[in-house]
Amino acid sequence: MLRILLLLLTTLALRADDKADLLRNMDTGAAHYGDVSRQIWNFAETGFKETKSAALLRSELKAAGFTLAENVGGMPTAFTATWGHGQPVIGIMGEYDALPGLSQDVATERKPLAAGAPGHACGHNLLGAASLFAAIEVRRWMERNKIPGTLRYYGTPAEEGGGGKIYMIRAGAFKDVDVVLTWHPADNNASNLGSSLAMISGAFRFYGKASHAAIAPEKGRSALDGLMIMTTAVEFLREHTPDFTRIHYVVTNGGAASNIVPEYAELQLTARNPSMPVLDDIWERIQKCAQAGALASETRMEMEVSSSYWNELPNDALGALLDRNLRRVGGFTYSPEEQAFAEKLPGIAADLSSHEQIQPPMRETGLASSDAGDVSWVVPTGTFGTATFVPGIQPHTWQAAACAGSGIGRKGMVVAAKTLALSAMDLFTDPAQVAAAKASFEKRRAGYQYLSHIPANKAPIAH
């Protein structure tokens, strides 16, 4: 008994030292991975076109001894990199796609690096690089200490609308993994016990009959009429939808000329709600609005789902684990130059110090949607955010793109990488943590069945 206790104490003491060693190693390695993030920031490639970004991440992982699986799910910029063998299998996800039109220099006013070009306004250059940094450091620690288990980096393309992770799920890439960890750039440091909005996006296509709008209007049937009756019905529907529902749309084809009765019209519509089953009901009702438009205008309507993300399923055990490790890592301070940069950036919060602390775990439902949500329904997934953006700066803005290329972004990225690494160490050495993550997962998803709304025969395409 005493021997077992002594052994246990030695193991725990070793583990505490291991964590301190790893954090020190990561301080030394930070500049290199900061440079990787900066290169991806410069590449600024949009979804499914992240050729150079994915190649850079793959080459780093290959050099560190990981085994690559490329072209996962038929997507050239999707890959996995695996090291080790046996149980448990712990995954760390990375993203690296940019956003169209948001090219921006590290500057405090709007200053594109190239007019109209993409930019990293969601900070995915940091997301991919921090996850890479964590994976390589954890792999070194596993080898040094002969830790059993399998570590896998998931290179997940096209988060911004393309849903790369959904096609990776379909390809079976998550079948054998026990726990997945990920993070997202934010304007504060907090583990995430909240959710996101489930989302369905589709094209509504109306087919009518062309005719001369002045000579023979009675012979025409306007596809645009069908579309407009649909949107009118959707506006009336909006009043009778549950709280936090979002419905937004654009007309992508409204006909060719006003003197021709439009024979074709197309609407792209996105609907969101915190719950996928509730959203399913709303989506049915939106389709009725579309059918009403077709009926009234004597046109034909076809609907095609183009994209759909599930809301994130929070994992209580992993949220708590990430919170503990995030607190151990702690926040960071700005240099005088970074402080001056932050103060001049439009849109900042009144309190510019929140990056120095760790906030309580976030429990609200975020109003965005992500394909990380889909992963969270098929495998226990833990997620958190770090303050890569100056407090008050929201993603998808030029200010966020500026932060993602700055020293502030890189400091937040190191906090993320360290938190991921410490949490992976806990999962590899403490089976109770993996069991707790699985129990939280089963409890939260009980009564639901995950099925992506993206048609099974649909190929991954950029949006």
Ligand SMILES: [Zn+2]
């Ligand atoms: Zn985004």
Ligand SMILES: [Zn+2]
């Ligand atoms: Zn994002």
